[in-house]
Amino acid sequence: MFDETNKTNTQVINQDLLALEAVNKSLSEENQRLARQVEDVATANARSAELIAALEEDNQRLACLAEDVAIANANAAELMAKLEEVNESLKVEIDRRKTAEQKLRQINSEIEEKVQQRTAELTIANQRLTEEINHRIQIEQMLREHKQRLDTILSLILTGVVIVDCETHEIVDVNPLAAKMIGLPKEQIIGKICHQFICPAEMGKCPISDLGQTVDRSERMLLRPNNQKIPILKSVTIADWQGRKFLVESFLDISEQKKNEEHKNQLLVKLENVNKELNELVYIISHDLKTPLRGINTLVNWLSTDYAVKFDNEGRERIELLLSRVSRMYNLIDGILQYSGVGRIKEVQVKVNLNELLPGIIDKLAVPGNISVTIENELPVIECEKGRISQVFQNLLSNAVKFMDKPQGQIRIGCVEEESYWKFSITDNGPGIKEKYYEKIFQIFQTLLPKDEIKGVGVGLTVVRKIVEIYGGRIWVKSKLGEGSAFFFTLPKYEVGVKNEKLEACFAY
Incomplete structure (x- = not known):
């Protein structure tokens, strides 16, 4: 904008200068004509002087020349009128020229002011541009450092990480552990569509971006190129980077946990069966032991009652000890039945x-x-x-x-x-x-x-x-x-x- 304005102003000034040159040329030609006229006047004046001198020397010649002087004076008056006319034209031209010069000075002043203003604006813009460049350099440096730290973290964490474009479902990045779990180099994974590649879901049926589901520590399957399915514990977060949405998927290989869980379930089933058998066995044994104990208790009571007189003190003490032991045994069996019944009944x-x-x-x-x-x-x-x-x-x-x-x-x-x-x-x-x-x-x-x-x-x-x-x-x-x-x-x-x-x-x- 500034350059176009400056160019227009320059063209106007050049036109004015050309006009001034034409005027100056005309004035110069007029001055030359006036100079010639002045020379003619000077010549006439000299001749008048000679005539006056001649008149003084010779009155007779003065009378003869009077007519010539009158003619000369008439010519001089005509010349003076013409000179005044020329002077008036010159004055008008000078005034016009002064006006043009004043206008030219004003234009130059405005141009200079605009140049200074534009220079100041360019200086400020250049300063801001320099600051912006330095700021961008710092941001780029920070981004490089951040990416290096992120790459280091992703390479060290014990979970696989895959970043997928929400719209295209294209894989844009993976960490080393994810690549190892998938079974392909990183270069062969990035750029692939996740559907039917690492995720069993079909195109248009993504649980997160298409169906609006939440995946947080959910048990899923990870596909490998050899059609092998790996059980994983998966979490997905939606991230917004520079106006684009990405799926940040993290997952753990739980193959060993699944094997251990299956083994644990098998052991629990076996343990449940063994405990059930033991419980039934304890119940049967405890129940069957009570019958002979009741018989022993009845027999000892019969002995202590019917043959009390035939026992001495030591015998009676032995009988009472036997009864207490039978009672304790009976209580123990009841305790076992009570304890086993907690889980059975x-x-x-x-x-x-x-x-x-x-x-x-x-x-x-x-x-x-x-x-x-x-x-x-x-x-x-x-x-x-x-x-x-x-x-x-x-x-x-x-x-x-x-x-x-x-x-x-x-x-x-x-x-x-x-x-x-x-x-x-x-x-x-x-x-x-x-x-x-x-x-x-x-x-x-x-x-x-x-x-x-x-x-x-x-x-x-x-x-x-x-x-x-x-x-x-x-x-x-x-x-x-x-x-x-x-x-x-x-x-x-x-x-x-x-x-x-x-x-x-x-x-x-």
């Missing part, structure tokens, strides 16, 4: 209001008068098997009552609501438990007192732990010797009876 799940369930359990325990049992706060309503949850509270409360050694015993039942589970507690002020026995008390047939001093066989807490773990919770104890114990267990807030059947079967024995 299933009930219908119902909503259980623990505020209504606990008072009935406490009444059945026939708690001695010197022991108070208190429910400290509102208990929740949970959906579970009523018999199992009753057994948990009954066994824990029964233990607290059985081992209470204080004249004023206190047992407190409480519950705290956590984010995803309920935490129950049963606290007593009994004898307490040493820390080294915290785990032992939950093992089957383990007791802290000599077996002859207690009636139980060490199954109650084992059954409680088994039930709680089947429900997806856990149980633990905190205690201080001489001050009492606190048993805690958790139950998830979802339906506690809903549990993996295979896992539950593993607890069956």
Whole structure:
């Protein structure tokens, strides 16, 4: 724009200069003509002087020449008029020339101002262009460094990464691990359409870009050129780069996990079958053992009754020891049946209001008068098997009552609501438990007192732990010797009876 304006102004100036040159040439020619006229006037004046001199010398000649002088004066007047006319024209021409020069100076001033303004604009534009170039150089350097870091990260991460154009579904980049999993060099992968190449989906049926699905840690299949399918754990994110959308796919080869999972499932099936067989075997053996035990118990009672007078003190002690051992054996079989029944016998799940369930359990325990049992706060309503949850509270409360050694015993039942589970507690002020026995008390047939001093066989807490773990919770104890114990267990807030059947079967024995 500036160049076109400057060119136009220059043309105008050149035209004005040509006009001035023409005027100057005309003035020069006029000046030459005037000069000749002036010379003629000068010549006439000289001649007049000569005539005057001659008149002075010769009056006679003056009279003769008077007529010539008059003619000369007339010519001089004519010349003077012409000279005035020429001077007037010259003045007009000078004024016009001054006007043209003033206009030319104004044009030059405007041109100079515009040149300065344009120069300043060009300087600023050049400075901005330099800054932009430097900025782009820095960005390009940063992009190169970023790409190098990204390439390094992609080459080191333990997942395969494939970048696909959302519109064309063309593969634009892969990392080394993805290329290794696909089984082709990177150069032979980039540019290929992902459909029916590495992805089983057909064109137009892409789960993400066509069907709008979300793929996040989903189990999928990766195709290889030899038509082999590799199980993968796949996640896909949509990224927007420079106005174009890409699918960033990351995946893990889970072939080994699948094999291990299949092997694990096979082992679980075998374990379930073995546990089922063991459970049935234990039930049959325990049930069959009770018959001879009842016979032995009847026989010993008959001997102690009918032949009491024939036994001395040692004999009677042996008979009583035999009866206690038979009773213990009977209790052990009952314990085994009770423990095995936890995983074998299933009930219908119902909503259980623990505020209504606990008072009935406490009444059945026939708690001695010197022991108070208190429910400290509102208990929740949970959906579970009523018999199992009753057994948990009954066994824990029964233990607290059985081992209470204080004249004023206190047992407190409480519950705290956590984010995803309920935490129950049963606290007593009994004898307490040493820390080294915290785990032992939950093992089957383990007791802290000599077996002859207690009636139980060490199954109650084992059954409680088994039930709680089947429900997806856990149980633990905190205690201080001489001050009492606190048993805690958790139950998830979802339906506690809903549990993996295979896992539950593993607890069956």
